[in-house]
Amino acid sequence: MTQPRIVVAGAGAVGCFVGGLLAAAGREVVLLGRGWLRDEVAAHGLTCTDFSGLAVTAAPEVSDDPAVLARADIVLVCVKSGATGEMARLIAEQAPMQAVVVSLQNGVRNVDVLRRALPGRDVRGGMVGFNVVGLGEGRFHRSTSGEIVVAFGDGDLAETLEAPGLVVEEVVGIEAVQRGKLILNLTNAVNALSGLSLHDMLLVRGWRRVMAAQMSEGLAVFRAAGLEVAVPAKAPGWAIPWILRLPTGLFRRIAAPMLVVDPQARTSMVADLTAGRRTEVDEFQGEIVRLGGVHGLETPVNARVMIAIGEAEGGRNRVWTPEDLLT
Ligand SMILES: NC(=O)C1=CN([C@@H]2O[C@H](COP(=O)(O)OP(=O)(O)OC[C@H]3O[C@@H](n4cnc5c(N)ncnc54)[C@H](OP(=O)(O)O)[C@@H]3O)[C@@H](O)[C@H]2O)C=CC1
Ligand SMILES: CC(C)(CO)C(=O)C(=O)O
Known part of the structure; x- marks a missing residue:
């Protein structure tokens, strides 16, 4: 996949940090979040920092319009588990059939919820091993170490999602x-x-x-x-x-x-x-x-x-x- 378009579906703490590092590394990223996020980033930009001293700024597109999903090659699902059903419905309505859908959520049932709503699509589990907190004014801070792990599959997903400060591993048996x-x-x-x-x-x-x-x-x-x-x-x-x-x-x-x-x-x-x-x-x-x-x-x-x-x-x-x- 050359320069895939990545849509973060549910941009809060995890989604803004991951999306921010990817955007800072030159990837085409859209953050689909709530109106407050669009306003915060418009006013202050997006800054990602971490416990080790990492500090990057990025300017990804931010939107609260689910129609942005139509542009996705990769959808990173980053909503809390209770919102997965609704986000799955929006992805089914808006995202292209060939878009790879990756759950970066905690919990063991989100992938099943997504797969039920997205039959025939490439839906993969993931795991974010670090903690992120939103600090306000477009600032998102990683406060522990840890990697991202995603399920092995077609293409080079892990490589696509790697960026300076973001280690991503692909495994069998996610x-x-x-x-x-x-x-x-x-x-x-x-x-x-x-x-x-x-x-x-x-x-x-x-x-x-x-x-x-x-x-x-x-x-x-x-x-x-x-x-x-x-x-x-x-x-x-x-x-x-x-x-x-x-x-x-x-x-x-x-x-x-x-x-x-x-x-x-x-x-x-x-x-x-x-x-x-x-x-x-x-x-x-x-x-x-x-x-x-x-x-x-x-x-x-x-x-x-x-x-x-x-x-x-x-x-x-x-x-x-x-x-x-x-x-
Ligand atoms: N924060 C962390 O350190 C870590 C979190 N995780 C996991 O990652 C997942 C996400 O966590 P986290 O980032 O903290 O969650 P957040 O609540 O910070 O972010 C999710 C965001 O998605 C928004 N959202 C929900 N539905 C929609 C929608 N339909 N359209 C647009 N935006 C939407 C939410 O808005 P609203 O609240 O208004 O619905 C919220 O702002 C969870 O499963 C969590 O357990 C995993 C590792 C670490
Ligand atoms: C702190 C951590 C990394 C593990 O419990 C986490 O997953 C969270 O805050 O949701």
């Missing part, structure tokens, strides 16, 4: 990687309930025990279901709960790379709760609880975290302690 990411995403809700930054939460053993308990339940459920899990982390998936349960002094020494995050970094679920939006807790904890039910496994910590986030979505500002969630 489903296992997405399940592994879901295990990590169980942290999103804990981070929101803790009220702390990711860095500070990781230094509290009680919150790490909640993270570990959820992950152990999740890994057990996938094992019982006979589903492979490839956790995108430096340590093997089975070892992460064990590392998280260590006393803080030892954890600091053994898990030093986990603590290399911006001091203010928070997971994407925090942004949803702050903005009063529906979160992806049903796609993360809900997935584990449902699959546990099918295979006769108890998942009490994931279930309690779901209740806690449900209350927060409903506007109840109860303060949860790790002990509330573990017992």
Whole structure:
């Protein structure tokens, strides 16, 4: 594919960062987002920064008109999971049949939702391994390290999506990687309930025990279901709960790379709760609880975290302690 046109379908934190780096590298990129994004970028331009000092500016086209999908060779789906159905409908109506549709979302069901609405099209899963926060005034900041992984297929998708600052790998078996990411995403809700930054939460053993308990339940459920899990982390998936349960002094020494995050970094679920939006807790904890039910496994910590986030979505500002969630 020579100079393909890339449309980011749902440009928020991830979409603007990825689209911004691609545009800065000279790719033809259109950001399909809401009116606020168009106004922000018109007023301030688009700036992508990261924890390592990367700083690029870009000037991609920004639109809130789904008709821009008609120009896509590649569609990067970057909406939250609850909006996938609606975005799939817009892609079906507007995008050319031959456009490759790539989900860069968390959760393990978005690709199925897209494929059901887009029969006969090349729809691929993906996984974004880093955290991005929107800082306002057209600024999007990557606050952790990590790569993008996309499903292997025809063409040279990974190469097309690579740019300075953006490492993209193509793999066979993206489903296992997405399940592994879901295990990590169980942290999103804990981070929101803790009220702390990711860095500070990781230094509290009680919150790490909640993270570990959820992950152990999740890994057990996938094992019982006979589903492979490839956790995108430096340590093997089975070892992460064990590392998280260590006393803080030892954890600091053994898990030093986990603590290399911006001091203010928070997971994407925090942004949803702050903005009063529906979160992806049903796609993360809900997935584990449902699959546990099918295979006769108890998942009490994931279930309690779901209740806690449900209350927060409903506007109840109860303060949860790790002990509330573990017992
Ligand atoms: N942020 C992060 O660090 C990471 C996020 N992810 C995953 O990536 C996905 C996207 O997350 P994130 O970027 O944080 O989400 P955001 O909410 O920041 O961005 C999605 C944007 O898409 C907009 N949108 C939704 N529907 C439409 C539509 N029909 N037309 C135009 N715009 C639309 C949303 O607007 P509105 O809110 O008004 O609907 C929102 O601005 C999620 O699955 C998330 O879990 C993965 C790795 C890291
Ligand atoms: C923080 C991270 C990278 C993992 O939980 C994430 O995926 C998110 O914020 O949604």
